[in-house]
Amino acid sequence: MFLTNGTLLQSGKYRIIRHIGSGGFGCTYEAEHTMLCHRVAIKEFFVKDFCNRDASTGRVTIATDNKKELIKKLHSKFIEEAKAIFSMNHPGIVRVTDIFEENETAYYVMEYIDGCSLGEVLEKRGVFTEEEATRIIRAAAEALAHVHSTNRLHLDIKPGNIMLGNNGKVTLIDFGVSKQYDEANGENTSTLLGKTPGFAPPEQMGNNIKAFTPATDIYALGATLYKMLTGITPPDSSSRACDDELIPLPESFSAHVQNAVGASLQLSRSKRPQSIADFLAMLSTEAVTAKVQSADENTVIEHSADDSTELYDTSLPDLIPIVDKNGKWGFVDKNGNEVIPCKYDGAWYFSEGFALVQMNDKWGFIDKNGNEVIPCKYDDAWNFSEGLAIVGIDGKSGFVDKNGNEVIPCKYDDAWDFSEGLALVQMNDKWGFIDKNGNEVIPCIYDGAGGFSEGFALVQMNDKWGFIDKNGNEVIPCKYDDAWHFSEGLAPVKKNDKWGYIDKNGNEIIPCKYDDVDIDNDNGLFSGGLAMVEKIDKWFFIDKNGKEYIKE
Numbered sequence: 001m002f003l004t005n006g007t008l009l010q011s012g013k014y015r016i017i018r019h020i021g022s023g024g025f026g027c028t029y030e031a032e033h034t035m036l037c038h039r040v041a042i043k044e045f046f047v048k049d050f051c052n053r054d055a056s057t058g059r060v061t062i063a064t065d066n067k068k069e070l071i072k073k074l075h076s077k078f079i080e081e082a083k084a085i086f087s088m089n090h091p092g093i094v095r096v097t098d099i100f101e102e103n104e105t106a107y108y109v110m111e112y113i114d115g116c117s118l119g120e121v122l123e124k125r126g127v128f129t130e131e132e133a134t135r136i137i138r139a140a141a142e143a144l145a146h147v148h149s150t151n152r153l154h155l156d157i158k159p160g161n162i163m164l165g166n167n168g169k170v171t172l173i174d175f176g177v178s179k180q181y182d183e184a185n186g187e188n189t190s191t192l193l194g195k196t197p198g199f200a201p202p203e204q205m206g207n208n209i210k211a212f213t214p215a216t217d218i219y220a221l222g223a224t225l226y227k228m229l230t231g232i233t234p235p236d237s238s239s240r241a242c243d244d245e246l247i248p249l250p251e252s253f254s255a256h257v258q259n260a261v262g263a264s265l266q267l268s269r270s271k272r273p274q275s276i277a278d279f280l281a282m283l284s285t286e287a288v289t290a291k292v293q294s295a296d297e298n299t300v301i302e303h304s305a306d307d308s309t310e311l312y313d314t315s316l317p318d319l320i321p322i323v324d325k326n327g328k329w330g331f332v333d334k335n336g337n338e339v340i341p342c343k344y345d346g347a348w349y350f351s352e353g354f355a356l357v358q359m360n361d362k363w364g365f366i367d368k369n370g371n372e373v374i375p376c377k378y379d380d381a382w383n384f385s386e387g388l389a390i391v392g393i394d395g396k397s398g399f400v401d402k403n404g405n406e407v408i409p410c411k412y413d414d415a416w417d418f419s420e421g422l423a424l425v426q427m428n429d430k431w432g433f434i435d436k437n438g439n440e441v442i443p444c445i446y447d448g449a450g451g452f453s454e455g456f457a458l459v460q461m462n463d464k465w466g467f468i469d470k471n472g473n474e475v476i477p478c479k480y481d482d483a484w485h486f487s488e489g490l491a492p493v494k495k496n497d498k499w500g501y502i503d504k505n506g507n508e509i510i511p512c513k514y515d516d517v518d519i520d521n522d523n524g525l526f527s528g529g530l531a532m533v534e535k536i537d538k539w540f541f542i543d544k545n546g547k548e549y550i551k552e
Contacts, residue, residue, distance in 0.1 A: 001048060002027045003058055008034075009107065010100055014042060022048060023174075025074060030112060038395060039112040040097065045078040045105045047071060060105040075106060082108035085175050088150060089327065091346035091358060092143025094163070094173045113173070114414060115166045118224070119159035125484050126231050126492075126525055126532065130253055133228040134283060135349075136162070139170035141221060141283075145276035146327070147172070148214050155209075157220035158199040159227060166414055167382035167390055198233035199223045202267055205238050215272040218279050222264020222272075229253060231532055234265060241267055256283065319355070319368060321347040331355070331370075340370040351383035354402065365389065365404075374404040385417035388436060399423070399438075408438040419451040422470060433457065433472075442472040453485040456504060467491070467504075476506040487525035490544060499533065501526075501544075510546040 007016040009031075017030045017039075025047040031040050046053070050067040051060050062071050079099065085108075086096040098109035118136065122128075128136070140162050147154055154161075156174060163171040195205055201219035203209055209216055223234045226249070235244045246265060249258045260283040266272045273279040319331040319339055330342035331350075346358035354365040357376065364376035365384075380392035388399040391410065398410035399418075414426035422433040422441060432444035433452075448460035456467045459478065466478035467486075482494035490501040490509060500512035514533040525531060530541045540548040 001046075001053060003029065003044070004055075007058060009042070009102055014040065014109065016042070022046070025078070031109075039114075041094075041110045041112045042107055043082075043110065044107050045075055047074060051105075058103045060103050078106055079108075081175055082106075084150070084152065085110075088146060088152075089345070090143055090146040091169075091348075092139055092171055093146065094171050110173075113163045113165050113169075113171055115164050115169075117160050117173075118162040118164055118228070121164055122159055122227065122231065124482075128228045130229065130257055133225055134257065136164070136170050136228070137221065137225045138280060138283065140172060140224075141276050141280055142321070143170070143172045144217055144221065148212075148217070148276060151212050153209070153212070153214070154217050154220075155204065156196060156199075157217055157224060158196050159224055162224070166416060167380065168417065169382065196220075197236040198227075200237060201269065202237045202241055203269055205236075213269060214275050215269040218264050218272050218276070219266075219269070221279065222261050225257075226261050226265065229257075229261075237267060319350055321349060321355070329357070339368075340366065348383065351385070352387065352402075354384050354389070356381055356383055356389075363391070373402070374400060382417065385419070386421070386436070388418055388423075390415050390417065397425070399436075407436070408434065416451055419453070420455065420470070422452055422457075424449055424451050424457075431459070441470070442468065450485055453487070454489065454504075456486050456491075458483055458485055458491075465493070467506075475504070476502065484525065488529070488544075490526050490531075492525065492531070501531070509544070510542065 002019045002022060003016050005016055005018055008014070009016070012034055015032045015034050017032055020028045020030055020041070022028070025045065027044045027046050029042045029044070031042045032038065033040055046060060050063050050071055052063050053060050062068050082096055082099045085094065086099075089095075094113065095111045096108050097111065100107055140157070144154060144157065154172065154175060157172075161172065161174045163173050165171065199220045201216055203213070204216055219237075226232070226234050229249060230247075232247075234240075234246055240246060249261055251258070260273075260279065263282060264272055264279065273282055319333060321329055322332050322338075322342065324330070324342040326342070327345075328342040329344040329347035330338060331340040331347065333339050344357040344359055345361070346356075346363075348356040350368065354367060354373065357364060357366050357372075359376040361379075362376040363378045363381035364372055365374040365381070367373050378391040378393060379395075380390075380397075382390045384402065388401055388407065390397055391400050391406070392398075393410045395413075396410040397412045397415035398406055399408040399415070401407050412425040412427055413429070416424040418436065422435060424431060425434050425444065427444040430444040431446045431449040432440055433442040433449075435441050446459045446461055447463070448465075450458035452470065456469060456475070459466060459468050459474075461478040464478040465480045465483040466474055467476040467483075469475050480493040480495055481497075484492050486504065490503055492499055493502050493508075493512065494500075495512050497515075498512040499514040500508055501510040503509050514535050515537075526544065529543055533540050533542055542548050
């Protein structure tokens with residue numbers, strides 16, 4: 001059904017590397033820009049239920065004549081959507097770089113995001129901490145605010161459509177079902193209506209979205225946050241309307257997160273936050289400002305939380321990135337005062353005293369006085385961690401210190417942040433670890449790896465997973481089908497399609513007896529002495545002795 005590896009498009013300009021996945025009306029591929037030797041993603045218009053492909057030529061045909069008008073209309077809208085994404089210049093939205101027609105169908109070319117979807121991460125690791133989850137959701141929300149500023153709804157926000165780059169960057173993808181709304185005449189562009197169970201609100205399930213309503217996307221955003229915190233997909237909104245209750249977040253989560261999630265998942269759209277600014281203010285208990293571009297006016301608007309909220313919330317960062325009506329980024333303090341002017345094309349939160357900013361498609365770092373201490377000259381970059389930051393030039397990654405010195409040259413194919421003094425790097429499709437002097441402490445010999453946690457790192461060899469210590473000793477052999485990192489002294493491992501837990505000596509403390517049935521909830525990490533597991537379609541909490549508690 002999809003193009004074979006090695007297929008050339010645009011007279012050899014692009015070469016297909018592999019098929020990534022297919023949806024209702026498109027196939028997505030990893031590809032290479034052959035002249036620039038640069039990886040890209042290519043989406044092809046292909047309605048699987050109504051289209052056929054000639055295996056030898058790649059040419060696409062319509063299966064039946066009575067579907068030609070529908071395919072023609074969807075083909076046109078596919079191109080319109082690509083143009084719309086191209087116009088949404090925002091660091092948190094996937095970039096479209098090219099569009100063309102070939103093989104009797106259409107294609108658009110996007111940046112290739114080296115990482116995996118939030119859905120895949122949830123499948124692998126289970127739940128997130130509150131801090132991790134809210135950081136990702138805030139980044140996705142800020143990108144969604146930009147989408148809404150164009151009178152457009154995404155309409156398919158879910159973990160699978162939020163990409164987490166290996167450098168930590170959060171990116172919204174898949175605008176295939178998004179809709180543009182005209183103030184006078186209602187919606188004027190659309191493709192297929194997304195109805196992902198658990199994430200789509202009732203009005204979407206009932207095709208009742210005739211006007212621009214940010215609250216529709218906010219429901220999905222709240223559902224995604226709920227999933228990240230609990231590992232559970234909320235009940236389908238149609239079922240909830242028929243008394244299938246949503247279990248509230250446990251009281252172990254902060255009150256403002258409970259309130260934000262509860263408000264976002266109201267069945268009545270009028271009871272939800274009415275803008276991303278309202279959602280972010282509720283999520284952070286921010287009493288002053290969340291500045292975004294209005295969806296219906298070309299002005300910056302300010303939304304305030306309840307007046308009873310404390311003005312100064314110590315849980316907030318000192319400086320908060322904002323975007324103005326011209327799409328430029330700057331920073332305000334907790335009182336809403338503009339400390340660093342809105343002049344950047346992109347910006348991120350401060351980390352270790354420095355913030356990542358973008359100017360003319362290049363990235364650099366500023367301090368809290370707005371001084372550009374590291375010039376905007378890098379093709380890619382990520383926040384400081386343990387005193388060093390990842391930077392990228394010409395597709396290679398290295399590290400700079402806070403003086404801008406490139407202490408580790410940009411020579412690696414990929415890199416992750418430093419964790420416990422070591423950073424994960426990739427060379428020639430193999431992974432290893434370097435120290436802060438650039439010494440290759442653990443050679444690049446592994447097929448896959450994860451960062452150090454509690455003194456151990458997850459590594460893969462010959463499709464099996466194990467653990468190494470900081471000297472590179474394989475203390476737990478690569479014999480497991482899957483695994484995740486240590487938390488509170490135990491790590492989940494999988495063998496023979498069952499999950500269990502091992503300690504740091506490799507002893508199987510909790511036998512591999514739990515099912516991997518629901519791909520979105522296949523394991524959990526220990527937190528507060530408990531982990532969540534599944535057996536015979538039932539969920540349990542288990543303690544470190546393996547005692548089971550039925551999840552109510």
